Amino acid sequence: MEIKNWTYEEYPSFDEEIEGVTRIPTTGDEKGTYIYSNVEYANMDGVPLHLQIITPQTRNTIDSDTLHPCLVYVQGSAWLEQNINAKLGILSRLAEKGYVIAVVEYRHSGIAPFPAQALDTRNAIRFMKIHAAEYNVDMDKVFVGGDSSGGHTAMFSQLLHDDDQDTNLYPGTNADVKGILSIHEDTILSPILMFHGTKDRTINPRVSVTVYQKLKSCGKDVRLYLLEGADHGGSEFWTEETQEIVVKFFNGSLTDN
Numbered sequence: 001m002e003i004k005n006w007t008y009e010e011y012p013s014f015d016e017e018i019e020g021v022t023r024i025p026t027t028g029d030e031k032g033t034y035i036y037s038n039v040e041y042a043n044m045d046g047v048p049l050h051l052q053i054i055t056p057q058t059r060n061t062i063d064s065d066t067l068h069p070c071l072v073y074v075q076g077s078a079w080l081e082q083n084i085n086a087k088l089g090i091l092s093r094l095a096e097k098g099y100v101i102a103v104v105e106y107r108h109s110g111i112a113p114f115p116a117q118a119l120d121t122r123n124a125i126r127f128m129k130i131h132a133a134e135y136n137v138d139m140d141k142v143f144v145g146g147d148s149s150g151g152h153t154a155m156f157s158q159l160l161h162d163d164d165q166d167t168n169l170y171p172g173t174n175a176d177v178k179g180i181l182s183i184h185e186d187t188i189l190s191p192i193l194m195f196h197g198t199k200d201r202t203i204n205p206r207v208s209v210t211v212y213q214k215l216k217s218c219g220k221d222v223r224l225y226l227l228e229g230a231d232h233g234g235s236e237f238w239t240e241e242t243q244e245i246v247v248k249f250f251n252g253s254l255t256d257n
Contacts, residue, residue: 008059026059027060028058028059028060029058029059029060030058030059031056031058031096031097032056032057032058032096033054033055033056033057033092033095033096034054034055034057035052035053035054035055035088035092036051036052036053036055036135037052038050038051038052039051039052039053041123041124041127042120042123042124042127042169044107044112044116044120045112047107047111047112049104049105049106049107049120049123049124050084050105051102051103051104051105051124051127051128052084052085052088052102052103053100053101053102053103053128053135054088054091054092054095054100054101054102054103055068055095055100055135055136056068056095056096056097056098056099056100064136065136066136067132067136067137067138067141068098068099068100068136068137068138068141069098069099069100069137069138069141069142069143069250070099070100070101070102070128070132070135070137070138070139070141070142070143071094071099071100071101071102071142071143071144071145071181071250072102072104072121072124072125072128072142072143072144072145072154072177073087073091073101073102073103073104073144073145073146073150073181074103074104074106074117074121074144074145074146074147074150074151074153074154074157075087075103075104075105075146075147075150076146076147076148076149076150076151076233077108077148077149077150078148078149079108079109079114079117079149079153080108080109080110081108081110082105082106082108084103084105085103087103087147087238088103090235090238091103091238093238093243094238094243094246094247097243097247099250100128100135100136100137102124102128102135104120104121104124104146104150105120106120106121106153107120114156115156115160117149117153117156118153118156118157118159118160119157119160119162119167121144121153121154121157121175122157122160122162122167122168122175123167123168123169123170123175125142125144125157125175125177126168126169126170126173126174126175127170128142129142129173129174130170130173140178141178141250142177142178143177143178143179143180143181143250144157144158144177144180144181145180145181145182146181146182147233147237148202148203148232148233151181151182154180154181154182155180155182157175158175158176158177158180163175178250179191179192179193179249179250180192180193181193181246181249182194182195191221191222191249191252192215192220192221192222192223193222193223193225193245193246193249194208194211194212194222194223194224194225195224195225195226195227195237195242196208196209196224196225196226196227197226197227197229197230197231197232197233197234197236197237198226198227198228198229198230199229199230199231200230200231200232201231201232202231202232203232205226208224208226209224209226212224223249225242225245227242
């Protein structure tokens with residue numbers, strides 16, 4: 001007996017009316033995500049490093065070749081071993097808005113001193129550019145960001161330049177980005193979007209305020225949002241309102257460059 005491999009379009013819908021059964025209409029545009037887990041992007045001195053890659057997906061776009069901007073996101077950990085899955089749920093909300101998000105695992109400070117974490121992030125950026133077609137990434141629309149020490153690492157990934165050094169695992173591919181997203185962490189590059197909680201017990205919000213004021217006085221493109229009552233991280237940083245701010249920042253950075 002031949003087994004037919006149905007396409008979605010070919011497969012007949014079950015349209016029989018059944019008494020007592022409620023039918024709920026769908027469009028195929030309901031937003032969702034797909035996570036590629038533990039994608040190895042580097043092996044440094046015998047230490048495999050992975051990405052958790054979140055892609056936007058709907059029923060109507062599963063086989064689409066539409067390209068999306070990409071955020072390479074560094075999970076904060078006080079530079080210790082990361083819980084790399086800590087924010088996958090929250091980051092998926094942003095991915096649903098049309099972004100590919102690659103969460104970076106770096107060598108923690110217990111096995112590799114600074115600047116290993118920033119150099120690993122640079123290689124993660126290069127990996128996503130090289131594999132752009134595989135994950136429907138627009139390689140000209142790549143950003144880097146992170147929370148806490150991850151924001152610090154994201155910033156230093158753009159201060160360091162190792163394109164011509166042995167630490168670059170992907171010669172010929174740069175690690176440049178269009179902008180930096182920093183959650184409760186001071187940074188000095190432009191364009192910059194910063195968020196900080198007014199009750200942050202780990203990094204005093206005055207730090208970000210001082211950096212913001214200094215950068216503004218130098219004519220830099222910097223934006224700071226203070227989240228009232230927020231501590232060091234949490235779901236307050238990923239509400240619909242803050243996500244819309246992030247999306248507008250990304251879109252503005254792409255327009256300006």
